[in-house]
Amino acid sequence: xxxxxxxxxxxxxxxxxxxxxxxxxxxxxxxxxxxxxxxxxxxxxxxxxxxxxxxxx
Amino acid sequence: xxxxxxxxxxxxxxxxxxxxxxxxxxxxxxxxxxxxxxxxxxxxxxxxxxxxxxxxxxxxxxxxxxxxxxxxxxxxxxxxxxxxxxxxxxxxxxxxxxxxxxxxxxxxxxxxxxxxxxxxxxxxxxxxxxxxxxxxxxxxxxxxxxxxxxxxxxxxxxxxxx
Numbered sequence: 765x766x767x768x769x770x771x772x773x774x775x776x777x778x779x780x781x782x783x784x785x786x787x788x789x790x791x792x793x794x795x796x797x798x799x800x801x802x803x804x805x806x807x808x809x810x811x812x813x814x815x816x817x818x819x820x821x
Numbered sequence: 822x823x824x825x826x827x828x829x830x831x832x833x834x835x836x837x838x839x840x841x842x843x844x845x846x847x848x849x850x851x852x853x854x855x856x857x858x859x860x861x862x863x864x865x866x867x868x869x870x871x872x873x874x875x876x877x878x879x880x881x882x883x884x885x886x887x888x889x890x891x892x893x894x895x896x897x898x899x900x901x902x903x904x905x906x907x908x909x910x911x912x913x914x915x916x917x918x919x920x921x922x923x924x925x926x927x928x929x930x931x932x933x934x935x936x937x938x939x940x941x942x943x944x945x946x947x948x949x950x951x952x953x954x955x956x957x958x959x960x961x962x963x964x965x966x967x968x969x970x971x972x973x974x975x976x977x978x979x980x981x982x983x
Contacts, residue, residue: 774852785889
C-alpha cells in the first residue's frame with residue numbers, strides 16, 4: 765500500500781472528496797419528514813378526541 | 822515534424838471529454854499535480870483527474886471518501902470482529918473494481934481509490950471507462966457503509982453475556 769501523501773495525486777482537499785455525511789443527511793431528512801407527518805396525524809387525532817361534543821339545545 | 826504533446830494539451834482534451842460526458846468540472850490544486858480537475862456527476866459524486874509532476878506520460882483518475890464523525894462513531898460501536906469483517910469485505914469489493922486503494926485501516930478516516938491511463942492509450946473511450954471505474958469505486962465505499970448502517974446495530978451492552 766502506498767503512503768497516504770504519495771497516493772495518486774497526493775492528499776486532496778476536502779472540497780474534492782466525497783463525504784459519508786451526505787449518505788446519512790439524506791436518510792435523516794427523510795426520517796424527519798416522516799416523523800413530522802406522523803406527529804401531525806397524531807396531533808389531529810388528539811384534537812378530534814378532545815373536541816367537546818355539541819351541547820343539546 | 823509532429824507537435825509535442827504537452828500537459829496543457831492533455832488537460833484541455835480531458836476537459837473537453839469530461840464536459841461532453843456531462844460532468845461539471847472545476848480546477849483544483851493537488852500537492853503532486855501539474856494540473857488537476859475535480860469532476861462532479863449529476864448526483865454530486867466527485868472524482869479528481871490530473872497529471873503528476875515527473876509522470877507526464879500518464880493521467881491519474883482518483884476518488885476519495887472521507888468518513889465523517891457520526892459514521893466513525895457508528896463504526897466504533899461495532900465489535901472488533903464485526904469491524905474487521907467489514908474492512909475485509911470492503912477490501913474484497915474494491916479488489917473486484919481493479920482499482921488501487923488506500924486507507925482501509927482502523928480507524929477509517931479517508932478511503933481513496935485510483936487508476937491511471939497512459940498517454941498512448943488515452944482515447945475518449947478508454948478514459949471514460951476508467952472514469953466510470955473510479956466512480957464505481959467511490960460508490961462501493963459509500964454504499965457498503967450505507968448498507969452496514971441501514972439498520973442500527975443492537976446496543977452491545979443489552980442482554981446477557983455468555
